[in-house]
Amino acid sequence: MKPAPFEYLAPDSLSAVVEIMSENGDDAKLLAGGQSLIPAMNFRLVQPMLLIDLNKVSELDYVISNENGELRIGAMTRQRRLETDPTIARQAPLIAETMPHVAHPQIRNRGTIGGSLVHADPAAELPVIMVALDGRLLVRSNSGERWISSSSCFQGIFTTDIKPEEVLIEVAIPPMAPRTGWSFVEFARRKGDYALIGVAAVITLDNSGHCIHARLVYLNAGDTPIEAQQAAAVLINEKLSPALYREAAEVADAAIEPTANIHASVPYLRHLSRVLTVRALDQAATRAMQKIQ
Amino acid sequence: MIEPHNVEIKVNGQLYRGNVEPRMLLSDFIRHELDLTGTHVGCEQGVCGACTILFDGQPVRSCIMLAVQADGHEIRTVEDLSSTGPANDLELHPLQDAFWQAHGLQCGFCTPGFLMTLVAFLEQNPQPSEVEIREAISGNLCRCTGYQNIVEAVSIAAQSMFGEDR
Numbered sequence: 001m002k003p004a005p006f007e008y009l010a011p012d013s014l015s016a017v018v019e020i021m022s023e024n025g026d027d028a029k030l031l032a033g034g035q036s037l038i039p040a041m042n043f044r045l046v047q048p049m050l051l052i053d054l055n056k057v058s059e060l061d062y063v064i065s066n067e068n069g070e071l072r073i074g075a076m077t078r079q080r081r082l083e084t085d086p087t088i089a090r091q092a093p094l095i096a097e098t099m100p101h102v103a104h105p106q107i108r109n110r111g112t113i114g115g116s117l118v119h120a121d122p123a124a125e126l127p128v129i130m131v132a133l134d135g136r137l138l139v140r141s142n143s144g145e146r147w148i149s150s151s152s153c154f155q156g157i158f159t160t161d162i163k164p165e166e167v168l169i170e171v172a173i174p175p176m177a178p179r180t181g182w183s184f185v186e187f188a189r190r191k192g193d194y195a196l197i198g199v200a201a202v203i204t205l206d207n208s209g210h211c212i213h214a215r216l217v218y219l220n221a222g223d224t225p226i227e228a229q230q231a232a233a234v235l236i237n238e239k240l241s242p243a244l245y246r247e248a249a250e251v252a253d254a255a256i257e258p259t260a261n262i263h264a265s266v267p268y269l270r271h272l273s274r275v276l277t278v279r280a281l282d283q284a285a286t287r288a289m290q291k292i293q
Numbered sequence: 294m295i296e297p298h299n300v301e302i303k304v305n306g307q308l309y310r311g312n313v314e315p316r317m318l319l320s321d322f323i324r325h326e327l328d329l330t331g332t333h334v335g336c337e338q339g340v341c342g343a344c345t346i347l348f349d350g351q352p353v354r355s356c357i358m359l360a361v362q363a364d365g366h367e368i369r370t371v372e373d374l375s376s377t378g379p380a381n382d383l384e385l386h387p388l389q390d391a392f393w394q395a396h397g398l399q400c401g402f403c404t405p406g407f408l409m410t411l412v413a414f415l416e417q418n419p420q421p422s423e424v425e426i427r428e429a430i431s432g433n434l435c436r437c438t439g440y441q442n443i444v445e446a447v448s449i450a451a452q453s454m455f456g457e458d459r
Contacts (some may be wrong), residue, residue, distance in 0.1 A: 001337040002316065002318065002321075003318075004316070005295045005314070005316050006295070007296075008315030010361075033357060034357055034359075035339060035354075035357060037379075038358065038359070039338040039339050039357055040358040042318075042356075043338070051315065053361075082454055100428075105410075105414075105429065105432060106342065106345055106353050106432050107354070107432065109348075109351040109353050109357070110353050111358075131298060134299050174313060182448065190431070192426060192431045192432055252402040254401065
């Protein structure tokens with residue numbers, strides 16, 4: 001229950017981090033909040049030769065709103081700040097509302113947005129929220145920067161499109177379209193536990209109340225965040241109603257692949273998914289309706 | 294051979310200077326190097342909350358932080374809560390006193406973690422509801438009390454620390 005020995009560096013600039021990673025990417029591990037990495041090191045499931053601590057890189061801790069309404073969040077921004085920052089609450093309320101589901105206050109005081117995204121735990125909330133909000137991830141290496149869409153970033157359990165020498169530096173969230181509603185619901189056995197299953201819904205309506213955009217993304221329903229595109233398509237061009245929510249939830253059943261565990265069988269998880277989908281769509285659509293004059 | 298790192302850490306108001314191996318957990322550093330054994334180590338995987346301390350004023354789990362990460366920072370442990378009274382006697386912090394009054398502990402193993410979590414919580418939320426208290430302690434496990442007496446202790450502490458008739 002103690003980490004294996006490792007070399008430790010704590011550079012105070014991003015350029016120094018990128019430099020170190022270009023030379024040691026395969027043997028090094030970046031330490032962000034450490035709320036998943038250090039437990040894994042305590043268990044010796046992860047034994048890096050070199051640990052590069054990002055906590056002194058203060059230039060990666062920021063929340064900025066662009067002139068075009070795009071939200072840009074530095075990779076080392078703490079989850080506690082995502083929960084409390086007024087800019088995030090105004091421009092991406094789905095992020096702020098989801099944060100209380102992420103573990104406990106002590107964990108969110110340390111945990112970061114970037115750490116959670118690159119860890120890519122299928123049971124984690126932030127990757128699901130990024131896909132639901134169509135966020136993009138900016139990574140940097142010695143050969144330059146590139147953007148990764150959240151829909152292509154998550155490739156498997158604990159696996160992303162980010163290369164070993166690349167460093168995640170920023171997340172960008174596009175501005176919320178007018179008449180957009182959102183919801184995140186999950187079921188966990190105790191407050192702060194990993195959820196059995198969960199779903200994020202984002203719905204945009206036109207002025208007449210017809211749905212013009214819908215997205216449903218599931219947590220702990222497969223190896224990555226699972227986007228149920230065919231279920232969302234059920235809602236497009238329709239006036240939304242509880243019957244349609246139930247229909248979308250049935251269609252989403254084909255997209256998800258929950259696995260049984262000691263607490264829940266697959267039929268139970270599928271039932272839970274349908275119930276939560278209807279609740280999420282109802283809340284998201286209600287919020288979108290309230291924005292129609 | 295891994296070189297130790299120099300660290301300078303403010304611990305309960307006093308500056309500590311020394312060398313630590315990078316792999317030393319902050320919880321082990323507090324207990325074994327500083328001999329502050331009030332901080333308890335339960336699960337060593339960030340689940341039980343017994344090792345909670347204040348890191349720059351915020352509650353964190355010290356078993357999933359490295360001691361070397363505390364370099365240049367300030368930590369507070371449960372030893373810093375009580376104070377010495379006029380007759381050189383120990384004066385409990387109002388929160389500790391409330392735990393005593395409400396029987397908010399039995400074996401006491403989890404108590405330091407609860408106290409450090411709740412000291413910060415009450416500063417942010419001086420008049421918490423029962424729901425808010427239960428949410429605040431969701432990251433701390435207690436196997437004795439069933440939590441009810443802990444929740445009562447927090448209500449008593451909030452009243453004695455921030456109530457109108459104090």
